[in-house]
Amino acid sequence: MHLHGTSKINAEGRLEIGGCDVQLLAAEFGTPLYIVDEALVRQRMREYMDAFRATGIPFQVAYASKAFCTMAICAVAEQEGLSLDVVSGGELHTALKAGFPAKRIHFHGNNKTPDEIALALDANIGCFVVDNFVELDLLDALAGERGKRVNILLRITPGVEAHTHEYISTGQQDSKFGFNLAGGAAFEAVKRAAAKPHLELLGIHSHIGSQIFEVEGFRLAAAKAAEFAIQVRDELGILFRVINLGGGFGIRYTAEDKPLPAATYVQAIADAVRTNFTAAQYPLPEIWIEPGRSIIGDAGTTLYTVGTTKDIPGVRKYVAVDGGMTDNPRPALYGSKYEAVLANRANEPATETVSIAGKCCESGDMLIWDIELPAVKPGDLLAVFCTGAYNYAMSSNYNRIPRPAVVFVKDGQASLVVRRETYEDIVGNDLLPERLKAAPAAN
Structure with a gap:
């Protein structure tokens, strides 16, 4: 694997960026999470x-x-x-x-x-x-x-x-x-x-x-x-x-x-x-x-949590994460390619070839095709590298998915610089005219 900047694999075999263990970042800030070195x-x-x-x-x-x-x-x-x-x-x-x-x-x-x-x-x-x-x-x-x-x-x-x-x-x-x-x-x-x-x-x-x-x-x-x-x-x-x-x-x-x-x-x-x-x-x-x-591209890493998998024998194994084209539309737009690692088991040898799917209701919502990883399990953390440029900038609320949080990490300190959107944020600009409000049910 190719690590950028201050990224390294720590003694616990987990990815660390800016002196911060990404597993701890996930626990504190949730996923998907943009991490900036x-x-x-x-x-x-x-x-x-x-x-x-x-x-x-x-x-x-x-x-x-x-x-x-x-x-x-x-x-x-x-x-x-x-x-x-x-x-x-x-x-x-x-x-x-x-x-x-x-x-x-x-x-x-x-x-x-x-x-x-x-x-x-x-x-x-x-x-x-x-x-x-x-x-x-x-x-x-x-x-x-x-x-x-x-x-x-x-x-x-x-x-x-x-x-x-x-x-x-x-x-x-x-x-x-x-x-x-x-x-x-x-x-x-x-x-x-x-x-x-x-x-x-x-x-x-x-x-x-x-x-x-x-x-x-x-x-x-x-x-x-x-x-x-x-x-x-x-x-x-x-x-x-x-x-x-x-x-x-x-x-x-x-x-x-x-x-x-x-x-x-x-x-x-x-x-x-x-x-x-x-x-x-x-x-x-x-x-x-x-x-x-x-300046910003290789300083950014996006952290996801693995959810479901789908194994089609002789064809492909799909591994779905809790983000996708809403936080990184570049693969769908440009066919962009990325490298990634299981951040919580970064030292384990690769044993299978999988494709990383996003959670959007689009067949084209694929983040990475055919990447070699250790046997992936639900709850694993996937870190996708070099996502600093045109990921957060081009993110969307497609499928009404909230945008991720952004943290800057440096010298072991994580600073939240963009809060995670909530469902209330998603409907915050919506208006419901009186004529569309549900009428009381008839007796």
Whole structure:
């Protein structure tokens, strides 16, 4: 098995994370349970920050909160000196509620509503990443109503397609995001942005995909950004002060995945920006990036309790757990693969091949196909690794199943950062009109 961060098997043969025995965590907080290794989160954040400091280039590392957004993770990001990338009013509200400095918040999204933009303007956030011409006009108008001039980046689609799942590739020309370089939309956006009285154009943003295991795509994106910046300088006399190359840095889910160290990605990006801009005698811009999954992904583990089993001789043995696609929809959406261990009997040898089924009323609610485990019994605890990113963030109440609790573990201490939902929470927003209430039974 491959253990991440502070995870280890303790003397009792049980999985331990952050100095906390997960069997004791299950007893205290119940299952399913999201467990976050806080020390590993901080380590990942520091790897990016330290790597950029070593380049000598001005930078911002913004945690992409869409991967996992709670007040606790916003607080950790603030303590580690990161900026924050949000993509909705809800994520922005969470960050502000956590006390995150508004000036270090960047607001993304291809369809920001007027209310969301107003919330961000009133909070005085640091930068908007403008995605389209409608937003360009709307933001300028709303900022003007408030007598403000706001910083923006223009999101461009550079035509660089990373080798990722088709659903999460966003850098190619056929994308719902951004202004295309091909066809001149990006150039036109720069001209219009420069003419807006309430917008301050800092530079451009691009994002070429997710779960990327090589640096060539980032080098090419940096070259495309430089080429565009040079064109804008030469034809419009406008200099970009910021080049944001997004995120998408990969993590290890299974042995098939071969991620690079954070420093390798950062060095390649810094070298490419320096080389391309220096060659054109262009003032070196500040570099921004937005890691999300690579900060929180392998720091998360989901703990389940085993319930029923179904053995079909010669075909398959199903082992059902008390969660599933409501707390981790990624296998159903993307065919994502995970590794797992029986957390309460982690030292025992594997003796059978089983498939882990969720409890939702969907035949597609499968978490792991064909994993080797010790003989599984009802009541066993199954720990699924690398569930920090896009699990809690994409969780749902399908089948009216409450969302799990989230705990941060560090130095033997477990801190509850999200309470488990209750059935009362599930019906909390329901209303029952008088005309639908049951009438008294007739005598």
